[in-house]
Amino acid sequence: MTQHVSPPRGGTGKAAPVDGPPAWRGLLARADVRTLSLLGVLAVLVLIGGITKPDEFLDTRNLQLVLTQASVIGVVTVGMTFVIISGGIDLSVGAIVALASVWATTVATQEYGFFGILFTAIVVGVGCGLVNGVLIAYGAMVPFIATLAMLASARGLALQITDGRTQIVTVEGILDLGERDSYVLGIPPLVLVFAAVTVVGWLVLNRTTFGRRTVAVGGNAEAARLAGIDVRRQRLYLYLLSGLCCGIAAFLLIVLSGSGQNTNGNLYELDAIAAAIIGGTLLSGGRGTIVGSVLGVLIFTTITNIFALNNLQTDVQQIAKGAIIVAAVLVQRRTASTP
């Protein structure tokens, strides 16, 4: 017999939802353990803040401040999460934020007003991402090296532009965005931008072909290539995306500080990588979540805030952050029992 007639050929869409739930629920439960533990840590931190400094910490203004501070690094972290899931790394994010923020606040740029600043910040960010992406995807450079080179050059260029001076923003529209009058239902516009980037990032990662390709490239680049995915182009896009996020973050930073400085974004690369890692993203690629990364950012920002309110110095903060990274990774090893 050669002709085996296969019965279930036409039953395409109809059968789909039948035995979906078990595995789906399993995945949900697993994702939940991770997300819930991060939420738990955040809750404990809020509790500590509330107990040690009940008046200051839970004050609306303070909470607004925490979220605003989280917004800048948060947007950078969303881009970083994509890059890490694809198996890459972007060490240049802090330097790109610095370069974009100073380029967008030069006297010449400020003449073009609000949109001139916004446009410049984004174009500089994407431009740097383009250089990274081309070097990595088509120049076959190791991401670590290519973005390390970008880190050095972008910082250098930022210093050259400013000559070490703080560039004060005089454009009214920008300064207004930082004022309380522009808050929407008590939420600062910066936080809204962060929320929007998070939602879009989640959708792109989980619901689009772009997200799927990112995961495939990070999970097994050779298999992705042999499956017909254009791995190089995908890598290029990912560094463009990271650059775009840096441009947005630079704009947020300009609004937040009313200025552009070449020292902006210092060590953002480490904060963003750390946040992604404690959020459950595999540094080796192939797995990661936007929600986890964002929770990672909120945890770090909350710690910084609590320590500042309690007059603890940055050295102690740094030690605590390091300890949290180690603890988070150890806890995840336990819970994410992958055989």
Add this chain to the structure above:
Amino acid sequence: MAPEPPLLSMSGITKSFPGVRALDGVDLDVQAGEVHCLLGQNGAGKSTLIKVLAGAHQPDTGTIRWRGEDVTLRSPIAAMRLGIATIYQELDLVEHLSVAENVHLGHEPTTAGFVVRGRAARASTAQLLARLGHPEIDPGRLVGELSAAQQQIVSMARALSHDVRLIVMDEPSAALDPDEVDNLFRIVADLTAEGVAVVYISHRLEEIRRIGDRVTVLKDGRAVAGGLPAKETPTREVVALMTGRNVEYVFPDRPASAPQGEPVLSVRGLSRDGEFAALDLEVRPGEIVGLAGLVGSGRSEILETVYGARKPSTGQVLVDGRPLRPGSVRAAVRAGLGLAPEERKAQALLMLESVTRNVSVSSMSRFARGGWIDRGAELGAARAATRELSLRPDNPSVPVRTLSGGNQQKAVLARWLLRGCRVLLLDEPTRGVDVGARAELYAVIRRLADEGLAVLLVSSEVPEVLGLADRVLVLREGRVVHEAPARELDEHRVLDLVMEGSPAS
């Protein structure tokens, strides 16, 4: 105590992973100086059992007695200290270190406890290699520069560099040529003569008959037969124990008439320097063309070049008469080619992902509008494609890594089925697939061909090529030396052709 206790005695070993009971009360006795063969289909629990024995997995229950005493193998180091060495199928060598450094990795001869005595290490390595019949391997060479067979010898030298009493070999002959297999058997015989026990895992029943003393058969995590005499037990009985069915090589019938029609795939004068030269071939819709040849005859290289994964030095690949852009996988996929590569896990599967995502990865845009994926349609299509191939379990949401080898291969085939591919390139399609599942895969491949697919098949197992293909090209050192319908060839003829004039024989 009258009788000598067995060297190793495992009893009632169970081991569960999330969703799977890999071992369900397995017993295994191994005597000093014997070759104990471990047989079983993929997923029968062989690899889990040897990992327990190597200290890499901890059993849930059960006891392990070593020379009559209860032991706990907490780590690979603990197992090694007792004298248990394991040679895995995927060799665990460090490519950027030299042969000698690999052999002595972790127990380097040192002066004052930390200064490595390189010369002593090289000398003792050379001795071990000579004992293994491979004095030509230079202990100073980097392991990455060696052939697969030589790497295996290095792995064995590493095992012997310890005071070893039991060696576990996981499919050691899979990557070897016949004369290298002979050498392997000589080594095994030498070892057992010295009183070392060998646990030998292989899919090839004739090997077990040649060197085995006793056989333990695993099926679904249980030992269905323990300590059968390897030489006397009829093959049929062993196969029946493994599969519960009497199948060894069951090939589907070929269609009555040879496929006509214009060739969908044509290869003209395709060459890659140092790998293969001046290859011409055509595959028609409904036809299975097989490439037969030894390791090193350029089989896999040819498939990967046709697929665009390697760039040819000269020559063309045409689909429907139109040339493909050379060296472009994407052009090949767009033209309707699909590859099921030899190394499924490394080259085809996204091991962290579900079956659905592995199946849909090459046709995502079909389920997407503006990049937005319709996940219901995706799941439905993946389910239809996997059902058509009777992939088990019948739930495309499970992670692909939980599937057996045969079902993982079906997931790869489903990927191309879903894509609507017209030419299927199969590189060792049944590698790591158990005997029972093989027959099913053969039937699937034949059915796909009958439905109009053109199939180009590469296999190191001559019976597989002869049984499955319509037409066979015999390769020797990168050149086609003979072409004939499969019916007109037999195994001896093909072996003569591939061996003819080869310098080794």
